[in-house]
Amino acid sequence: MSSLTCAKLILFSIAGVVIQIIGLSLFVYGFFPVKPALSGISGTESFRVPRCNSVHNESEGDLPPDQLKALYEELSGIHPFDRLILMVIDGLPAEFVLGKDHQPPPKALMEAMPYTQSLLANGVAIGYHAKAAPPTVTMPRLKAMVSGAIGGFLDVAFNFNTQALLDDNLLGQFFSVGWKMVMLGDETWLKLFPGLFMRHDGVSSFFVKDTVQVDHNVSRHLGDELSRDDWHLLILHYLGLDHVGHIGGRNSILMAPKLLEMDEVVKMIHTSIIANQDNGQGRTLLVVVSDHGMTDNGNHGGSSYDETDSLALFIGLKNHGSEHASYTVNTVYQVDIAPTLALIFGVPIPKNNVGVLILGTFDSFTDEQHLKALELNSWQLFRLLQAQLPGLSCENSPCESFIDDQGPRKSKCNGNLENMICCLYLNATVLHSSWKSKNVSRNLLTYLLLELQQCCCHA
Structure with missing residues (x-):
């Protein structure tokens, strides 16, 4: 009996x-997933049609x-x-600037940022609630903004011991074309x-x-930097x-004065941009972003709406919407x-x-540039899907023969995910060719390209 009990215990x-x-x-797989990723950095192949059975990187040499x-x-x-000025206001909830649920921000907050609100009201600025992915701490959110990739909860630990970002990112791309x-x-x-x-001054x-x-x-350095012409990107x-x-x-009683201070910075930068442009010193885009929001008690890190509600404000792009578009x-x-x-900086x-491309930012560009940007975005997402979906061979799809002897044709997309992606890709390419011949409307092609992008992002 004793031996039986011992065996059961074991x-x-x-x-x-x-x-x-x-x-x-x-737990580890759920919170620290490892996604297939493409190695190296994007080059001239980004501007060419991807091949269905090829994911290799073409090099532009040295x-x-x-x-x-x-x-x-x-x-x-x-x-x-x-030039680009990227202004990060750490922890700023988008609703402080843009409001919430179709309503403008409270009067006290609007009065705390009068210049920024005037830019939005006059269509000089375009504002967005940019939903951040958890964990809502600074380092992974900066990575997301410059690489377009989503990290994981392991980044919480790295936030206290930040390592160099080795993945392909905007700053690396700007550096490769000689930006200072x-x-x-x-x-x-x-x-x-x-x-x-x-040059840098870190705090x-x-x-x-x-x-x-x-x-x-x-x-304290801003006035001096704005007067210089030896840089292309100012962060x-x-x-x-x-x-x-x-x-x-x-x-906090300190919140309104701090918002007013940030508003004065925006005013200083924008007026300098206008003066430099009037003097023939080129066009500068000001982008004001926040890395995350904050809860009522000022904390962040989780996935609640208050924590993930970050700001993306583009100042210098024309907004063709109504004066209430910001709300x-x-x-x-x-x-x-x-x-x-x-895409804006080429x-x-x-x-x-x-x-995916934020459509409103291209309202001031031509139709050709707008659709070209959507096409380039779709090509990049398709290449990424080729790495993440091994079954995306397109062998049974007309992915590589977009136009047959009877001319461009659209197909009805159904079946499994791989077939749907190939079908959407085919239809978008066919419509793009037709649009160049003025046979289809821009809205129809834009819709189909967006469908392909959304399908790619949720794969």
């Missing part, structure tokens, strides 16, 4: 250990940066801006991109009780508003920022990007 113990191992494996830039501009067909870059603010950028900035994000000096250290990362939230929450629910994803900026989209 079996129960072994079963318990096996169950624990299975449970731990499921072209000098100026020649590579000219080649990219010629292949993209999109005239880029000359300057960074002022959160030193996380210096850890992610060591050696890329010709630590861990002194959360500092709501004044941490931003003054950024703004400003302000931490004070996030610190205000950690100290007193969303309704509508314009929702995009934070990863959409990367392909949008890549560089390849990062290889592992899962974002």
